[in-house]
Amino acid sequence: MxxxxxxxxxxxxxxxxxxxxxxxxxxxxxxxxYSPEQRQTLAEAAKEIQHLLDQLSQTYPTTTVADKSAVAAKAMEKIEKQPDVKKKVLKALKAGGVAAVMELTNNPVVKILTPMLQSLLDEGE
Structure with a gap:
């Protein structure tokens, strides 16, 4: 066969x-x-997330999975407390999905942050 x-x-x-x-x-x-506008939205949100993770990584350790989880949780808290950032991230997630934002963000913590971003997207719909 x-x-x-x-x-x-x-x-x-x-x-x-x-x-x-x-x-x-x-x-x-x-x-x-994606249209140029969607790519711009994705890039801006990824840059925002990258900046946030870089800031948190300077203050908190990211050696272990538990450390990375704590940083991801702190990042989510900050995203949720800043309406401008939350709106930008939601717009990017809707435009390109979590995988696209994850791919554009160069930080090991983003892998742990990904399910949290997905839940943010699910809540935003």
Whole structure:
């Protein structure tokens, strides 16, 4: 019996059939599937989150998973207490999703922050 053939010609960069999404795939999706305004929104929110995580990382340790979880929780508190930042993050999450914001943020804590951002998005809908 031969293997079934899957036509991926209409799939967005083949992600639909991939178990692991690579950074290059997300970047290509962001560049190809979002308007310049949406890309700007994503970039601004990612920059805001990055800045916040960098600030917190200077004050709090990020050595262990528990440390990173504490920093992620502090970041969420700050996001929720600042309406401008919260609005910007929500807009970016709606425009590109959590994966896009995560990909644009270069900080190890963002992996722990991701489910928290997803819950923020879920609450905002």
């Amino acid at each position: 031969s293997e079934p053939k899957i036509d991926q010609s209409q799939a967005s960069i083949g992600v639909a059939f991939s178990k692991n999404i690579k950074a290059e795939q997300i970047a290509a999706t962001i560049n190809n599937n």
